[in-house]
Amino acid sequence: MRRYLLTILALCAALLSQPTHALTVERWGTVDIALQGPAEGNPFMEVELSATFSQGERRIEVTGFYDGDGRYVLRFMPDAEGEWRWQTHSNRPSLDAQRGSLTATPASAGNHGPVSVRNTWHFGYADGTPFWQVGTTSYGWAHQSDALEQQTLQTLAHAPFNKIRMTLFPQPYEKGGSDLRWYPFAGQLPKGWDFTRFDPAFFRHFEQRVAQLRDLGIEADIILFHPYDRGRWGFDQMPPEVNERYLRYAVARLAGYRNVWWSLANEFDLVKSKTMAEWDRYFQIVRASDPYHHLRSIHNAFVFYNHNQPWVTHVSVQSGAIAKDPERAVLLRDVYNKPVVYDEVKYEGNFRQRWGQLKPEEMVLRFWQGAIAGTYVGHSESYTDPQDLVWLARGGVLRGDSPARLAFFRKILSDSPAEGLNPIDKWQDYPFAGKHGEYYLGYFGTATPTAWPFALFRTGLKDGLRFKVEVIDTWNMTVTPVDGIFEIRKRDDYTYVDKDQRSITLPGRPYMALRIVRVPSI
Incomplete structure (x- = not known):
């Protein structure tokens, strides 16, 4: 009897030591490990879940997230081929000490891995391929109807842009786009939001769009805060503890996509509810929460953030004049000794506002002047439309004459030295x-x-x-x-x-x- 019990115990121990899940994903691909756990109470606030992914001596700690209906997800992006083993850690027994393995296969064609800083002032993919940033901005394109979002994706598939700036929080517009299908938090207006609960449907939809950008070879520069709410929804007035919880949840859900960049805010200095010390803290939360160390920056209106801070990987700047000639454009590169992206240099269009009236020739000129300075420039479009279908705000179609010239510009860049252009x-x-x-x-x-x-x-x-x-x-x-x-x-x-x-x-x-x-x- 004793020998029988010992045999049973040995078999149980052997079974427990073996992986309970086996998955395959390409290198720098995204894999979701779904676990069932408690649905009662408030899992967003009460359940903790993480996992250690290991390959030999390497360890990567990944935070899980609650996806609703008792479903918990660990989202992982392997950066090396071969077998990876994982084990969970949780304050709930049903989620704790679960084990599994996955196999990372070679990256497929077009998958170069995430972008990081290269050669001090430039960018490159993880496999060594240079990344020549030719970006655009369409803040709220992922908060529109399915038809409009699909149109935007079709436009991007034939456009020259390899990065797009986009807001995670929605923006209100003068015409249309104000009544959304989903919001980041549970609840609804006029009753308000339950800031202790996220809406997983909102994030699933946003993730789908990020993944579609990835498949098009486009980096998603995700803007985490912005000043344009102006009291409509109150997402710009959340207390610090809600902001911090939101950041950790967003990073847990989105960091596993190789094409993600983090922009802490658009025109951060216009978000009057947050202090500079808070921005510092939010930067550090994002850095600490992201196991893959995606690029991080912040965008200004009139006040510059201190881009010398170690948690800032590159400079993201708004200026209407700085990229009009290389002598000015080079200055911030020398000040910060980091890649400089002039994400907003005014926009091609016919708006009455001076920031939205660039002629297409002027838009293209700024890209070339930025390149000669060893920096990078961003595009957008602000042509008036009766339905308020403006590329800058909502996506759709491009109407200007600069994109074709920027495709030519990008080809010239791609034939340049891999180390990057320097003055x-x-x-x-x-x-x-x-x-x-x-x-x-x-x-x-x-x-x-x-x-x-x-x-x-x-x-x-x-x-x-x-x-x-x-x-x-x-x-x-x-x-x-x-x-x-x-x-x-x-x-x-x-x-x-x-x-x-x-x-x-x-x-x-x-x-x-x-x-x-x-x-x-x-």
Whole structure:
């Protein structure tokens, strides 16, 4: 009898030591591990759930979330191929000490992993592929009707943008878009919200849109707070403990998608209910809650946040004038020594407000000027519409002339050095970026030169190096090779010139660029 009992106990121990779940997901894909647990009381407030995912000596701690109807989810994004084992931790016995495993297979085509900071001022995917940010903004596109949201996705599928800024909280609009299907919290107006309970349907819908962006190769720059509620719903006036709970829940649900970026707020300084110390704390909550260390920033109206803080990964800035020329655009890069994204440089459109009246040529110019400064720029559109179907606010279709030119611009960027574009001579007016001695991309903006004397700044150069040149019409989207090869010699302490004193002929039109690439010596 005793031997029989020992055998039973040994079998039980062996069974308990084996995984109870087996799943397969690609590297940097998203897998949901669903568990059944208590539904009584208020699980959002009363139940704690997390899990340790391990591969060899590595450990990743993931916070679970309650998805309603007794369903709890652990959302995981494996960053390495092979077997991962997991075990849960909970204050409820039915959810505690559950075990399982999953297998991470190689990443599929187009899956390059999450984006992070590379080479100080630039971005790259986890697999080493450069990420050239060409972003747009459509704040409330994921809070619209299914038909409008599908139209937005179809537009994005054929647009040049690889990042979109979007709000997690809804925004009210003057015409339409005010009566939503779901809200982040349980309850309804005019009775109000139960800030102790989230609405899982709202978050499931938002997650679906984030996943669809991921499948299109588009980063979702998720804006966690904004100032535009103005008392309609009260989401901008929640007490600090609710804000913190909201942040932890949002991160638990969304961090498992590889294409997520965090923006703590849009125009944070207009959210008068929050202090600078609170923003610091909210940043740290997001950082501590995110096991995958997605990019984090915050967007201003008039007051700059201290982007030198260690929890800020990159600079997100609004300015109507700073990207009009590279000399201004480069300044914040030098101040913060981090990637700089001018997410709002005014918008292409015909609004009466000055921030929404850029001509398409001016929109494109800002992207090129930002690139020559070694920074990045964002787009949006604000053309008036009788139904208030404005891209900036609600998505839909793009009407302007800049997107086609930005697709051309993105192609030029993708052919640049993988390390990123850096200013060639930022000490004085010299409109070139690239890689010293190897690659030069110059932009003349609104100037209309008819010729450019071939002259390169000294760093990385020596007599006898040879270069080929192309003239780029950034508006008409053409690339024209220049005949011949340019061999350089030293002219003075600062420049090397063509040995035969040749110049590049230009058409006398605005928005022209040059691409100069070193060729092997004979």
